[in-house]
Amino acid sequence: MRRLLGSVRARAAAGATVVVAVALIAAGTAVLLVLRSNLQDQAGLQAEVAAREVAAQIATGTAYGKLDLPDGDDHPVVVLDDDGRVLAAGDEVRAVDGRTVRPSPSETAPPPADDDGDDHGGDDDDHTSGPRPGEVDDDTHDRDGTADVDGTVADYRFASIEVKDTGGAKATVRAGSPLAPERSTVGTVRTAMLIGLPLLLLVVAGVTWLVTRRALRPVEGIRGEMAAITASTDLSRRVPVPAAQDEIGRLARTTNETLAALETAVERQRRFVADASHELRSPIASLRTQLEVGVAHPELLDVPGAVEDTVRLQRLAADLLLLARLDAGERPAQARVDLAALVREESSQRTGDRVPVRVGDLGSVEVAGSRGQLGRVLGNLLDNAQRHASACVRVAVAREGEWAVLRVDDDGPGVPEGERERIFERFVRLDDARARDDGGAGLGLAIARDVAVRHGGSLAVREGSVFELQLPVAS
Structure with a gap:
């Protein structure tokens, strides 16, 4: 049961059913109330019509015993005087609201009118309130009650109307309309609902x-x-994309894009591990060979070569650790770094290099980032330029709008246009560079670009052998 309720389909069906049920119950209740009210109003209107027909006969002087009263089953009628005595009632009407209806014979005719007007002088109050003689009151009073018609007691809606006969005597006509049809209709509708x-x-x-x-x-x-x-760890597989251009279709496409990016990252990591293993194997094997020879024949130990292999191994390990930190998403520090001062400091340490570094225009511009990582970028660019230069390496700093631009170029043959992006891949060395390499593993330019991107900038080869680093100016 818990598993079923955990299904989205089950929750959606249950939610929709509850909402519709609440709406239908509210609507059904409202319909029943309105229907009942309308039917009761209709019964009251029918009772009022019957009462006014009888009242009109009284107002025109018809004797109570000669009133044309409606059928008791449809509209039970009773006429009362001011004292509550029954003046007239339907033939089959036995009781109204539990009161027995027995009109006396003396009350079946209106009281005789006296020709002497002084005999009715005390009735002035009757003429000043309610209807005048021979008129029917405009007001109708409705109430529910019961009536015994031919031995059957039922509920009715009664309408009460006051009337005065031609002699000025007041009477009240009560006519009822049965409520059984209303209740039957409401019950039928309720059952259907x-x-x-x-x-x-x-x-x-x-x-x-x-x-x-x-x-x-x-x-x-x-x-x-x-x-x-x-289960298969096969990242080359893709999820099915539905034809509908809806949220699920976009989810499928986004999932495939994520899988493609993950596959690329995993493949890149695999190549990185394989290349790193290959690059580490060479200096370690060379160093081990030299040490084994030195143990067997101390006089043959090539100490400078061993030191060179150790330094190469140390640099490669440092490069690999930096790349690992960059791949892990390490965010650079947000210190303010003056690129001109950084160039002067780095160039001053390269006085003994094979190719001298000439410093060009150094505009004073500051960027936000890690001084150590940016110094590593500059050092890698200068190492790369010196490796390929014939006689000169130049470096300059300038500001172009909101960007700080550092350019490093040399007088070497330059980078072929088709290789200008490939050289930034890890462990990639061009054939010419491999022939002139002094121990690099092909990680310098890859590290430089990764650091530039982490700092919100870019690194590219513009033309020939000009490497241009762009970084956002510190605010």
Whole structure:
């Protein structure tokens, strides 16, 4: 059960079903209330019509015993005087609100009118309130009650209207309209809702389940392929991309791009390990050979050669450690570095090199970064230039807009245009460079570019043998 509820399809279906159920219950309740109110108003209107028809007969002078009263089953009618005595009632009406209806014979005719106006002088108050003689009151009072019609007690909506006959005597006409049809209709609608609501919820849940299943089917394909890639460690595989241009399609394409980048990084790491192992093997093997010869024949020990191999091994280890830190995402320090001062310091230490370093224009410009790593970049660029130069190496610093530019060039043959990007790959040495190499492993330019990128800049060969380092000026 927990696994089922953990499914996205199950949660989506359950959520949609709950929302629809709440909406349907609220809407159904509102419909029932409105329907009941309308039917009750309709019953009240029918009762008022029946009451006014009887009141109109009284107002026109019809005797109570001769009133044309409606059928008791449809509209039970009772006429009362001010004292609550029954003046008239329907033939089949036995009781209203539990009160027995028994009109007396003396009350079946209106009181005789006296020709002497003084006999009714005390009725002035009756003429000043309510309807006047021969009129029906405009106000209607509605209330629910019960009536016994031919032995059957039922609920009715009663309408009460006051009326005065031609003699000025006040009477109240109460006419009812049955509430049984209203309750039957409301009950029928309620039953239909109770039956239809669960069926509708089942349909909503089923449709939501199917639609969600169809929408998430590509996700299951992506998950399965990722699981297979993880199990096989084959990063050349790719997840299936659905044809729909939706979020799942974008997820699949992004996943494939991530796999491609991961495959490139892993392949690069493998080549790096293989090349590093190869480069380390040579100086270690040479050093071991010299030491074994020295043990057997001390007079044959080539101490300068051993020292040279040790220095080469030390430099290679330092390069590999720096590359490992860069690959691990090490962020450079944010110190302010004056490139002109850095160039002067580095060039002053190269007085005994095979090719001298000439310092050109040095504009005072500061960048933010690691002084040690930027010094390593400058040293690698100068080493590379001296390795290929014939007689001169030049270095200059300038500011161009928001960029600090350091240029190093030599008078050598230059880098072929087709090799200007390849030389920045790790362990790459051109044939000419390999012939003139004094022990480099092909990591200097790769380290220089990686450091430049980590500092928000770039390193490229512009033309010939001009290496240009661009770094953002420190704010």
